[in-house]
Amino acid sequence: xxxxxxxxxxxxxxxxxxxxxxxxxxxxxxxxxxxxxxxxxxxxxxxxxxxxxxxxxxxxxxxxxxxxxxxxxxxxxxxxxxxxxxxxxxxxxxxxxxxxxxxxxxxxxxxxxxxxxxxxxxxxxxxxxxxxxxxxxxxxxxxxxxxxxxxxxxxxxxxxxxxxxxxxxxxxxxxxxxxxxxxxxxxxxxxxxxxxxxxxxxxxxxxxxxxxxxxxxxxxxxxxxxxxxxxxxxxxxxxxxxxxxxxxxxxxxxxxxxxxxxxxxxxxxxxxxxxxxxxxxxxxxxxxxxxxxxxxxxxxxxxxxxxxxxxxxxxxxxxxxxxxxxxxxxxxxxxxxxxxxxxxxxxxxxxxxxxxxxxxxxxxxxxxxxxxxxxxxxxxxxxxxxxxxxxxxxxxxxxxxxxxxxxxxxxxxxxxxxxxxxxxx
Amino acid sequence: xxxxxxxxxxxxxxxxxxxxxxxxxxxxxxxxxxxxxxxxxxxxxxxxxxxxxxxxxxxxxxxxxxxxxxxxxxxxxxxxxxxxxxxxxxxxxxxxxxxxxxxxxxxxxxxxxxxxxxxxxxxxxxxxxxxxxxx
Numbered sequence: 001x002x003x004x005x006x007x008x009x010x011x012x013x014x015x016x017x018x019x020x021x022x023x024x025x026x027x028x029x030x031x032x033x034x035x036x037x038x039x040x041x042x043x044x045x046x047x048x049x050x051x052x053x054x055x056x057x058x059x060x061x062x063x064x065x066x067x068x069x070x071x072x073x074x075x076x077x078x079x080x081x082x083x084x085x086x087x088x089x090x091x092x093x094x095x096x097x098x099x100x101x102x103x104x105x106x107x108x109x110x111x112x113x114x115x116x117x118x119x120x121x122x123x124x125x126x127x128x129x130x131x132x133x134x135x136x137x138x139x140x141x142x143x144x145x146x147x148x149x150x151x152x153x154x155x156x157x158x159x160x161x162x163x164x165x166x167x168x169x170x171x172x173x174x175x176x177x178x179x180x181x182x183x184x185x186x187x188x189x190x191x192x193x194x195x196x197x198x199x200x201x202x203x204x205x206x207x208x209x210x211x212x213x214x215x216x217x218x219x220x221x222x223x224x225x226x227x228x229x230x231x232x233x234x235x236x237x238x239x240x241x242x243x244x245x246x247x248x249x250x251x252x253x254x255x256x257x258x259x260x261x262x263x264x265x266x267x268x269x270x271x272x273x274x275x276x277x278x279x280x281x282x283x284x285x286x287x288x289x290x291x292x293x294x295x296x297x298x299x300x301x302x303x304x305x306x307x308x309x310x311x312x313x314x315x316x317x318x319x320x321x322x323x324x325x326x327x328x329x330x331x332x333x334x335x336x337x338x339x340x341x342x343x344x345x346x347x348x349x350x351x352x353x354x355x356x357x358x359x360x361x362x363x364x365x366x367x368x369x370x371x372x373x374x375x376x377x378x379x380x381x382x383x384x385x386x387x388x389x390x391x392x393x394x395x396x397x398x399x400x401x402x403x404x405x406x407x408x409x410x411x412x413x414x415x416x417x418x419x420x421x422x423x424x425x
Numbered sequence: 426x427x428x429x430x431x432x433x434x435x436x437x438x439x440x441x442x443x444x445x446x447x448x449x450x451x452x453x454x455x456x457x458x459x460x461x462x463x464x465x466x467x468x469x470x471x472x473x474x475x476x477x478x479x480x481x482x483x484x485x486x487x488x489x490x491x492x493x494x495x496x497x498x499x500x501x502x503x504x505x506x507x508x509x510x511x512x513x514x515x516x517x518x519x520x521x522x523x524x525x526x527x528x529x530x531x532x533x534x535x536x537x538x539x540x541x542x543x544x545x546x547x548x549x550x551x552x553x554x555x556x557x558x559x560x
Contacts, residue, residue: 074438081445089452095463102505106512114513117480125482125517126508153464186437193441198448343440348433
């Protein structure tokens with residue numbers, strides 16, 4: 001079951017992302033997009049998703065797994081309860097949080113309503129809508145509206161619902177597949193129990209979709225190392241990383257992190273001759289969508305409002321900024337999830353409950369934590385050079401950055417334990 | 426080890442349930458939307474949309490000057506909501522256009538501050554579509 005769920009999450013995520021890119025390109029050249037034509041495209045991508053699903057090199061035979069029926073049923077009940085909460089929250093706040101309607105859904109309206117004037121969203125008076133933000137989420141919402149033939153708040157709610165629960169599904173199924181179902185379900189429970197993740201997801205923000213693509217890339221890279229270097233997985237990992245960049249600006253940092261960490265850490269134990277080949281395969285998956293994102297960033301969208309060369313030297317030399325950012329990072333990470341029960345308590349319980357044991361495959365490279373460390377270091381540096389009010393920016397954005405990395409952190413924690421078992425056993 | 430595992434499973438389930446129940450508290454019961462809600466406000470501005478060009482730029486008057494809008498959360502929120510409702514039309518408080526949207530909290534303030542304009546349609550509650558008087 002978890003193998004199918006994992007395959008479905010991979011195929012779904014990638015096809016959603018590619019559909020978003022297709023819609024954006026189509027929107028760029030066509031005044032109107034007919035609903036019927038888009039239904040045909042959707043049918044094509046559904047078929048493509050099925051092909052990806054079938055071709056994924058996921059073994060059906062796994063190491064023996066104990067029966068955990070009660071835990072599985074409990075997990076499904078918790079998922080149903082979480083879905084009910086999601087529904088209530090969406091009913092009470094149908095337009096989502098401030099940033100959801102003022103940025104993402106507004107951009108979706110420009111794409112859907114704008115005709116050949118959609119690019120007016122990049123106009124100077126609309127600087128406050130952050131027109132430089134990539135368009136995966138707005139494009140997907142506009143796809144939904146075009147298919148439905150009208151604007152309805154159901155579409156952004158559904159998109160955020162699907163990404164929130166697809167992230168839970170991807171984490172649970174990947175850990176279950178790579179390790180065992182007890183461990184996977186524990187990881188899924190822990191993610192559902194993270195208040196910031198759930199609230200962010202149900203607020204229709206883009207951090208959960210970005211977190212999904214970061215997790216998906218990491219999972220695919222792990223599977224690549226696990227599955228005797230099947231090139232399809234590396235190709236899809238490249239596509240997934242590019243989709244992260246097409247979701248939010250932080251995704252561009254993730255692309256850089258994925259390449260650098262892959263070169264420095266993962267490729268270390270491998271023969272040097274393999275590295276260029278692996279990099280090329282990753283690049284084949286990465287480049288088409290990354291090219292689209294960079295074209296959007298540099299040719300269409302106005303410059304980002306947090307970077308400026310004016311005063312950059314002073315900001316870089318200001319040690320007080322480093323101390324302020326460092327303090328905020330530590331404080332926020334320590335109280336992540338507060339005032340509710342900290343997910344870290346759950347994490348400790350999770351490690352004790354589902355500890356490492358014997359495992360047949362032992363080829364995991366340890367690239368997950370360096371990847372997350374690179375991301376955190378990158379976020380830190382962005383805060384250092386930002387021209388915005390530092391405290392305001394830290395207060396309003398850092399908890400979201402943790403939400404982006406949290407699913408991958410949970411996945412890496414599981415894999416780190418596997419790694420430990422390799423050395424010990 | 427068996428007891429420790431049972432205990433840790435209990436902790437994991439408690440953390441999950443407590444946090445989910447707390448999210449239920451934060452989410453609250455299903456409630457009926459009020460006039461302040463964005464969805465209702467959005468619908469109200471759709472009436473105004475029928476009187477406006479589909480695209481282009483339109484001026485905007487509010488309780489404060491364009492420069493002062495950033496300071497007032499309510500004024501700013503109203504402006505953002507108007508832009509959200511009327512996209513792809515661009516609303517620019519600094520634009521000197523013939524057609525202008527007036528969006529005041531206080532209707533009496535609106536009457537006082539919009540003397541150089543003719544009211545094309547008053548939507549009530551401080552929201553109106555104005556046109557510059559031709560001298």
